[in-house]
Amino acid sequence: MSATPNPIDMAKYVSAKRALDYVQDGMRIGLGTGSTAAWMVRCLGEMIRQDGLRVTGVPTSSRTADLARECGVPIATLEDVKWLDLTIDGADEFDPDLSLIKGGGGALLQEKIVATASDMMVVITDKSKQVDHLGAFPLPVEVIPFGWQTTKALIEESLIGMDVAGRQVTLRLNRDASYRTDEGNLILDLHLRRIGNPRQLSLVLNQIPGVVENGLFLDICDVVIMGDAEGGVEVRDINNGSVTQERVDLRDADNIFVSVSD
Ligand SMILES: O=C[C@H](O)[C@H](O)[C@H](O)COP(=O)(O)O
Numbered sequence: 001m002s003a004t005p006n007p008i009d010m011a012k013y014v015s016a017k018r019a020l021d022y023v024q025d026g027m028r029i030g031l032g033t034g035s036t037a038a039w040m041v042r043c044l045g046e047m048i049r050q051d052g053l054r055v056t057g058v059p060t061s062s063r064t065a066d067l068a069r070e071c072g073v074p075i076a077t078l079e080d081v082k083w084l085d086l087t088i089d090g091a092d093e094f095d096p097d098l099s100l101i102k103g104g105g106g107a108l109l110q111e112k113i114v115a116t117a118s119d120m121m122v123v124i125t126d127k128s129k130q131v132d133h134l135g136a137f138p139l140p141v142e143v144i145p146f147g148w149q150t151t152k153a154l155i156e157e158s159l160i161g162m163d164v165a166g167r168q169v170t171l172r173l174n175r176d177a178s179y180r181t182d183e184g185n186l187i188l189d190l191h192l193r194r195i196g197n198p199r200q201l202s203l204v205l206n207q208i209p210g211v212v213e214n215g216l217f218l219d220i221c222d223v224v225i226m227g228d229a230e231g232g233v234e235v236r237d238i239n240n241g242s243v244t245q246e247r248v249d250l251r252d253a254d255n256i257f258v259s260v261s262d
Contacts, residue, residue, distance in 0.1 A: 032089025
């Protein structure tokens with residue numbers, strides 16, 4: 001990556017930086033997965049190094065665990081800490097209720113367990129993730145490998161009569177092989193185009209034998225932060241209904257971008 005940030009990385013950095021305002025000394029923090037969450041882990045590492053902040057991070061994937069180690073963020077398992085004060089993570093889509101689709105990076109299972117075991121979930125995004133209705137982004141569903149074709153057929157059958165605009169289900173691939181999650185499971189992507197009733201869909205999917213979890217995060221997210229490349233953020237808080245427009249101090253941005261390009 002070059003030291004001159006592209007606007008997409010800058011927007012991700014801006015939302016990550018604003019999310020760290022929620023972090024306090026001594027907190028146990030769920031560390032999300034994905035390109036936006038990676039900026040949060042890097043910035044958290046900087047806060048630990050520069051300000052002596054003491055926190056414990058619980059990573060939601062092996063990728064995030066590796067990055068946290070690299071950035072000097074102390075990590076523990078959910079088994080160690082049991083409960084978290086805060087989780088900061090990215091999302092593939094969010095709607096006006098702050099319902100989410102997650103799992104574009106395949107980490108939805110650990111992400112959902114960790115976010116659900118947190119007092120608060122803050123989601124860091126940019127404008128491209130904002131939608132009126134979930135579903136344009138294919139919904140990831142994690143399934144166990146045993147009998148996955150049967151599970152796929154049962155999912156397809158369950159979509160008949162469901163309020164969705166598309167019904168295609170595809171096995172996620174990694175080059176020529178099937179994609180494997182950290183748990184060794186498979187991902188089926190549901191191309192639904194528009195999900196009319198996310199709650200009903202989530203319940204139906206999770207009742208199918210072989211389905212481990214789906215990527216709908218409902219009533220889990222408390223705050224969505226949308227960053228832009230110029231340092232502007234919109235902060236939406238579902239608990240008090242507030243929507244605020246703010247600016248993030250970009251003075252430290254150069255240090256982070258230079259260290260990433262090294
Ligand atoms: O499995 C991956 C996660 O749910 C990510 O948080 C999500 O895909 C967003 O990733 P990114 O920030 O790279 O767009």
